[in-house]
Amino acid sequence: MQPSIIIADDHPLILKGLHDFLIEKKFDIIDSATDGKAAFELILKHRPDIAILDIRMPLMTGLEIAKACKVKGINTKIAVITFEKSAELYYEAINLGVYGYILKEFALVEIEKCIKSILLDTPYFSPELMKHLESLNIPKGFELLTGTEKRIIELISKNQTAAEIAELQEVSIRTIEKHRSNIIKKLNLTHKPNTLLIWAKENQDFF
Known part of the structure; x- marks a missing residue:
């Protein structure tokens, strides 16, 4: 049985591309949204297995949604997509228990791997992101x-x-x-x- 999934992105073309790709791969996309508040309301309504969210959205960011889900004890596993290779955003996502962090330029290549990894209860982080973070020599701690x-x-x-x-x-x-x-x-x-x-x-x- 395929996991129930909600997707959200404030860029219509990216949202459509992601939606069409996942439908083609036979995933169960139960709803989608173009802003963070609508996405969070859909999560509250449907309690999907996975929510794939743009980090930067109007009204609520993907990480704000992850935090709200954590506070409310919602078990939906969050994966975020973004163009940003930010160490600060990455560590914030880790601290919020986000299960996936995908760079948008690799989204269609990595999204299926990410979902399969999440289903195995294993977080997935874009290899390009991890390579970038390693190059920064981020201080220990x-x-x-x-x-x-x-x-x-x-x-x-x-x-x-x-x-x-x-x-x-x-x-x-x-x-x-x-x-x-x-x-x-x-x-x-x-x-x-x-x-x-x-x-x-x-x-x-x-x-």
């Missing part, structure tokens, strides 16, 4: 950082003090110090003075 922690590191790299960062983030200095401690632990740094500042400056291109 980077994927563990939250968005807030990355923002704090960015501010540290600009020589902002804990007090200045706290004011910008509208939180207490104690909260910032707790974030700093968590960052140091995730990056496996020593607690020596200026260790995090040095790391932030050496890796500021990633923020």
Whole structure:
């Protein structure tokens, strides 16, 4: 029995091409949408096995939909398609439990492989994306950082003090110090003075 699938993309030609290809391959496409809000409503209505979503859509992005599904405990497995080879988007997708990340230029080549991999409960990520990420020499531990922690590191790299960062983030200095401690632990740094500042400056291109 074929899995039930919903697809969504705000580019009509890409959506039609994806739809026609999957129909030709005998997949069960139960519905489609051209914006994120409509896509999420379809997921709530149909509870499909798989949702294939454009990352960048009006009203809700593919990753916002993945987050909403996670919060609501919806078991639909999400695969995203995009032109972006972004480390930040990739790690955000990983943290949200996304099952597939496909580059649009390879979508028709890889989408069937992705679906079959998902059915085996194995995440699928575009080989070209992984090759690109490896070439970036992303610092160890980077994927563990939250968005807030990355923002704090960015501010540290600009020589902002804990007090200045706290004011910008509208939180207490104690909260910032707790974030700093968590960052140091995730990056496996020593607690020596200026260790995090040095790391932030050496890796500021990633923020």
